[in-house]
Amino acid sequence: MTSNLTDPDEITALMTGTTSTTDVSAGEPDEKPAIQIGGEAETIRALTTAMGQGALPDVYVSGGQLVHLSRVSGKAASAAEHAHQVDAGALPVQADPITSPSLAWLLAHHAFVFRRKKNKDTEQWEEVEASPTKAALSAVLSSRYWPDVRPLVGVVTSPVLRPDGTLLQTAGYDTGTGLYYAPTVAMPAIPAQPSQEQVSEALEFVTSTLLRNFPFVADADKANHIGLMIAPILRPYLGCLTPFGLISATTQSSGKTLLAEIPGYIYGLKHLVWRNNDENELQKSITSALHSTAAVMLWDNLAEGTEVSSAVLAKLLTGPKWDDRNLGSNSAGFEAVNDRLWLATGNNIRLGGDMATRTALVRLDPNDPHPDQRDQTGFGIPHLDQWLKKPANRVTVLRHLLILVMDWINAGAPRSGHTMRQFSTWAGAAGGFLAHHGVDGFLDNVAEMREADDENTEWTAFLARWHELHGKAEMRARVLCHSAEPEINGTKVTDRWDGTFLTDERDRIPSSKSLGKLLTGHIGRWHGPHVLRSRHDKSANSLVFWVETNTEPDHAEHDQTPADKQQTALI
Structure with missing residues (x-):
C-alpha cells in the first residue's frame, strides 16, 4: 500500500523531515585551498589555474563568463510574488556574474591567498595572507575560455525532464543538463514508472479537481492550458520554444488570474507591468525579468480590449536567446536563454501583427452577471487561491503533473501532428501528451485565435x-x-x-x-x-x-x- 501523497498533512510531515541536498555553500569550508601569488603576472596565472581547478565553491561558466551561484536574502518582492514563495525559509538562488569585488570577496572567504615573505627577525620565509590587486582580478576575469569550469545552463526550482527522458529531481548541479536544481520545497520522489492507479489519480486530479469549475468556453481552452502547464517540465527534454499563453475572459472575476497563477505557484512567478505601445519599456521589463529564476512570467489584467501587438514580444517568443544590447555603449549588454513561460490575462484581449500565430489561446466565459458570487462549495477545490498558498498543496499539483509526464514518457512519448510555426516541437509533444491521456481539443480554437487578430x-x-x-x-x-x-x-x-x-x-x-x-x-x-x-x-x-x-x-x-x-x- 502506497502513502497518500495527495494529503497535505503527510506531505508537510515529509517536508519537515527532509533537509536540502543543495550544494550551494552556506558557509566557509574547514580547509581552504592555498593560492600563492607574487608579481602581477604570477598572480594572474595562479588565480586562473586555481579557478579552473575549482578552488572556489559554486563557480560556473555561462556564455564564457564566470558566475557565482548564491542564495539571496532580503530580496524585495511584491505581495503577489511573496505569496508564491514555496517555503518562507527557502532563499532564492541566483547566478551572478563574478566581478573584481565579488572575486575578492570569494577569495577572502573560501581560499587562503598568500605571498611568501622573509621575516626580518628570524630570516625565515613565511606565508602572509594577501589580497590580489584589482588589476590582477580584472585580468583573470577577462578570459572567456574556462574549459575545466562546469557550465551553467540555468537554475530551475522544480523537477524537469532531461533530454534522455529521465527526471531531474536531485537537488544541486546536474552534469547531464548543466542545470542547477534549487528546490524551494522538499518534493517526494517521482517514480520512473508510475502505476496505473497513480496515473488515473493524477489525471482525475488535474482535469476534474484542479481545473473543475473554471468556465472554459470549449475543450480546446482547457487542453491548451494543460499544454502550457507542462511546458516548463518538458522544455529541457524538447529543447524548444513555447508560445505566448493568452487567457482572455469575457468579464472580470472569471478566474483568469488564478488560472495563470497555477503554474506560477508551482514553478515560480514573476509579475510584469504591461505598458501598451512602449516597446522600450517592454524590452527593459523583459531584461529585468530574466534576471529572476522564476519560470513563469505574467502580464496580469491587461486593460479591457487591449491589442497585444509588439515587435519586441514577437522577437522574444521566436528566439532561443534574449539579447538586450546597449547600443552606443561600451557595455556588453545582457544576454540570457529564453527558457520561460510567458503569459498574459485580460478581458476581451485582441491580437495584432503576427501574435495570433505565436499564441495559445485560453478563453473563459462564466455566463454569469456576478461570477464573483459563485458558490464555492461545488468547486473541485473550494477557494483554490487560498489552497494554493500552502506549500504542501503546491507539491500535490506538481507531483500529479510529473506523474502524467513520466507515464507519457514510458509510453514512448508519442507526438501528435499539430504544427505551430516555431513552436511545432512543443505543439507535437503537448498534443501527444494530451491525446495519450485522453484530453481532447488541443489547439482546436485556431479560428477563434484568428478572430482575435x-x-x-x-x-x-x-x-x-x-x-x-x-x-x-x-x-x-x-x-x-x-x-x-x-x-x-x-x-x-x-x-x-x-x-x-x-x-x-x-x-x-x-x-x-x-x-x-x-x-x-x-x-x-x-x-x-x-x-x-x-x-x-x-x-x-x-x-x-x-x-x-x-x-x-x-x-x-x-x-x-x-x-x-x-x-x-x-x-
Whole structure:
C-alpha cells in the first residue's frame, strides 16, 4: 500500500523531515585551498589555474563568463510574488556574474591567498595572507575560455525532464543538463514508472479537481492550458520554444488570474507591468525579468480590449536567446536563454501583427452577471487561491503533473501532428501528451485565435470586399484609392466598400503611396480564403495588384475573362 501523497498533512510531515541536498555553500569550508601569488603576472596565472581547478565553491561558466551561484536574502518582492514563495525559509538562488569585488570577496572567504615573505627577525620565509590587486582580478576575469569550469545552463526550482527522458529531481548541479536544481520545497520522489492507479489519480486530479469549475468556453481552452502547464517540465527534454499563453475572459472575476497563477505557484512567478505601445519599456521589463529564476512570467489584467501587438514580444517568443544590447555603449549588454513561460490575462484581449500565430489561446466565459458570487462549495477545490498558498498543496499539483509526464514518457512519448510555426516541437509533444491521456481539443480554437487578430480580421474583410467589387482585375494603388471615395447622389452618400477599406492611424483613407506600401507588405499572405497577388507592369513601371481566392487557379493573363481584360486596360 502506497502513502497518500495527495494529503497535505503527510506531505508537510515529509517536508519537515527532509533537509536540502543543495550544494550551494552556506558557509566557509574547514580547509581552504592555498593560492600563492607574487608579481602581477604570477598572480594572474595562479588565480586562473586555481579557478579552473575549482578552488572556489559554486563557480560556473555561462556564455564564457564566470558566475557565482548564491542564495539571496532580503530580496524585495511584491505581495503577489511573496505569496508564491514555496517555503518562507527557502532563499532564492541566483547566478551572478563574478566581478573584481565579488572575486575578492570569494577569495577572502573560501581560499587562503598568500605571498611568501622573509621575516626580518628570524630570516625565515613565511606565508602572509594577501589580497590580489584589482588589476590582477580584472585580468583573470577577462578570459572567456574556462574549459575545466562546469557550465551553467540555468537554475530551475522544480523537477524537469532531461533530454534522455529521465527526471531531474536531485537537488544541486546536474552534469547531464548543466542545470542547477534549487528546490524551494522538499518534493517526494517521482517514480520512473508510475502505476496505473497513480496515473488515473493524477489525471482525475488535474482535469476534474484542479481545473473543475473554471468556465472554459470549449475543450480546446482547457487542453491548451494543460499544454502550457507542462511546458516548463518538458522544455529541457524538447529543447524548444513555447508560445505566448493568452487567457482572455469575457468579464472580470472569471478566474483568469488564478488560472495563470497555477503554474506560477508551482514553478515560480514573476509579475510584469504591461505598458501598451512602449516597446522600450517592454524590452527593459523583459531584461529585468530574466534576471529572476522564476519560470513563469505574467502580464496580469491587461486593460479591457487591449491589442497585444509588439515587435519586441514577437522577437522574444521566436528566439532561443534574449539579447538586450546597449547600443552606443561600451557595455556588453545582457544576454540570457529564453527558457520561460510567458503569459498574459485580460478581458476581451485582441491580437495584432503576427501574435495570433505565436499564441495559445485560453478563453473563459462564466455566463454569469456576478461570477464573483459563485458558490464555492461545488468547486473541485473550494477557494483554490487560498489552497494554493500552502506549500504542501503546491507539491500535490506538481507531483500529479510529473506523474502524467513520466507515464507519457514510458509510453514512448508519442507526438501528435499539430504544427505551430516555431513552436511545432512543443505543439507535437503537448498534443501527444494530451491525446495519450485522453484530453481532447488541443489547439482546436485556431479560428477563434484568428478572430482575435484585429489585423487579420481587417484584411480578411478588405480583400473579400475587393474581390466582390473587382474580381481578379489588376488594379494600381491609385485607382484602388479612388474607388474608396464615397459616391454622392444628391443627399445620399454611398460607401461601395461598406466600411472595409483600409484606413491610416487617423482613420482616413491612406494616400496611394501609403496604400501601395501596405499592399506590398501583404503580397502572397492569406487572409481567410483570399490572397493578394501582384506583378510589375513594365509599361507603367509600377506594381499592379489583384485578389484571388483558394477556389480559383493562379492568376495568369490568359485566364482573364474579356470583362477582366477590359477592366484591367481601363485601370
